[in-house]
Amino acid sequence: MKSVSPKPALLNSAQLTGQSQSHLREAFPGHFLHRGVVAAYLVLVEQAAEEGIALRLASGFRSFERQLAIWNAKARGERPVVDSEGQPVTMAALSERDQVFAILRWSALPGASRHHWGSDMDIWDSATVNDGYQLQLSPDEYAAGGHFYHCSSWLDGLINSGKTEFFRPYIHSGNGGKADGVAAEPWHLSFRPLATTCETALTPDVLRKLIEKTDICLQGAILENLDEIYSRFIRPQY
Numbered sequence: 001m002k003s004v005s006p007k008p009a010l011l012n013s014a015q016l017t018g019q020s021q022s023h024l025r026e027a028f029p030g031h032f033l034h035r036g037v038v039a040a041y042l043v044l045v046e047q048a049a050e051e052g053i054a055l056r057l058a059s060g061f062r063s064f065e066r067q068l069a070i071w072n073a074k075a076r077g078e079r080p081v082v083d084s085e086g087q088p089v090t091m092a093a094l095s096e097r098d099q100v101f102a103i104l105r106w107s108a109l110p111g112a113s114r115h116h117w118g119s120d121m122d123i124w125d126s127a128t129v130n131d132g133y134q135l136q137l138s139p140d141e142y143a144a145g146g147h148f149y150h151c152s153s154w155l156d157g158l159i160n161s162g163k164t165e166f167f168r169p170y171i172h173s174g175n176g177g178k179a180d181g182v183a184a185e186p187w188h189l190s191f192r193p194l195a196t197t198c199e200t201a202l203t204p205d206v207l208r209k210l211i212e213k214t215d216i217c218l219q220g221a222i223l224e225n226l227d228e229i230y231s232r233f234i235r236p237q238y
């Protein structure tokens, strides 16, 4: 595959873990991406438009603070935790270790979200739904018969043809793939040239130091299981 992008500079540790926004640019109102990714994303939007797809960002950059709030709300039972089939998990019945892994099925460890980097985004197609449509980001929406199946199939073709530098890091999970890691997220796209450098830079040591100094629920269980968390959820083989 021909690379059209210059090799991106490494993010510093604050940028890498979502604690700084200095690497970002607003791609669309309210949605931020790494400044080196915006142009490539806009090309993808144009390519999609030629297929009748109105590619939209549901989520680009997400901060450490935001991810921490989601994590703590799930750990405290203030936000539902669901399994890979979307069924509610009774957190109180689980050990702390199992609570950590239940949250990780759908939510990244704060500091370890690919959305911190600005290289990753959740996308949908506004051409196939009404204005008031409540976006779910559920596998059904992207599967055959779902609103975003056309968009998803088009992305499959584009990615498989090697004509884009975007890829889907979580597409092989779940259905017949890795059942023990992050659930399949067909809506999640990643810009490979930048994401690859971030994956390498985000070591277990970076995360351990960050979690140790963070006021986060289940901190002890996270630190005890960090190596397993890392291999299953942060750098799985895809």
Ligand SMILES: [Zn+2]
Residues within 6 Å of the ligand: 115, 120, 121, 122, 185, 187, 188, 189
């Ligand atoms: Zn995502």
